[in-house]
Amino acid sequence: MLITKIYKADEIQAAAAELKKGELIAFPTETVYGLGADATNEQAVKRVYLAKGRPSDNPLIVTVSSLEMVKKYVVDLNEDAQKLIKHFWPGPLTLIFKIKPGSLSKAVTGGLETAAFRMPANRVTRELITRVGVPLVGPSANTSGKPSPTTAAHVFHDLEGRIAGIVDDGPTTVGVESTILDMSVTTPVVLRPGAVLGEELERFLAKKVVFDRHKVAAEETPKAPGMKYKHYAPAAQVLIVKEADWSAALAWAKKQHEEVGVMALNENLQSEKPVNCLVYDLGKDIYTASQHLFAGLRYFDNKKQIHYILAAAFPEEGLGAAYMNRLRKAAGNQFFKN
CATH class of the missing domain: 3.40.50.11030 (Threonylcarbamoyl-AMP synthase, C-terminal domain)
Incomplete structure (x- = not known):
């Protein structure tokens, strides 16, 4: 069993070194704690699914520290996408884009031709990603289906012995996961509500935004986390x-x-x-x-x-x-x- 180490905010160089070796490190964001692995290392990404007990057709969010990281994988960033990024990043908004063929593993995308990208507002985590030099996958750092973690102690409770470490930067401030906006379609679609409101996005873009509330079928691969499987449930x-x-x-x-x-x-x-x-x-x-x-x-x-x-x-x-x-x-x- 792994010894799960707690890293302080000023110890992220050591945490980055573990990520470069293919280990799993949980990190703080303003929403919830994420479970990080090198998004370009397929074996490391697959270990995220194992650590969480997460279904493999549930795509992962790609967490970045710069716009340049996104451009390496995305086919095109249209004018609306660039406006959203400039205004809402870093922050609790995840954007889905079409990606260049073969640029990301199917373990990241769930086999889709799109991927979700987010730049968190937490400075420590952005610095961690910069030191690793590649994007990190970042699903919530909890046992799949259980309530998402908002403190390092929550992560330790669920994943002790399954991951190499946790970067502790205190409790999160928002408490619910990011808004997910699908920009890979003609009319933008909110796939998951969050702190960035759909109405706010409509006003900002000055165009219609669709709110997707359909239930994902058993044989359907969800475009974003949290759309298909049971989530956030305690035993009671x-x-x-x-x-x-x-x-x-x-x-x-x-x-x-x-x-x-x-x-x-x-x-x-x-x-x-x-x-x-x-x-x-x-x-x-x-x-x-x-x-x-x-x-x-x-x-x-x-x-x-x-x-x-x-x-x-x-x-x-x-x-x-x-x-x-x-x-x-x-x-x-x-x-x-x-």
């Missing part, structure tokens, strides 16, 4: 609670014989909570709730006595669309019903 059953249903949900929880997990805003807990409820505070609004969503799911995943988690719903607009996208998947789309 998550029940999504609409704001108007909190009183009824807490009354239901009070009747349960075992402890019930509660993930809620302060205002949802104005009334006295049942003594058998274990609370994880999501803060004051959608921004703090998105930041703490995965940490809350992980918190209850470590509480084996918890069989149900009541989690606050939000209107599916703005950042709420990204939050609810993740929460619906974690809950298997199950809402609390009075």
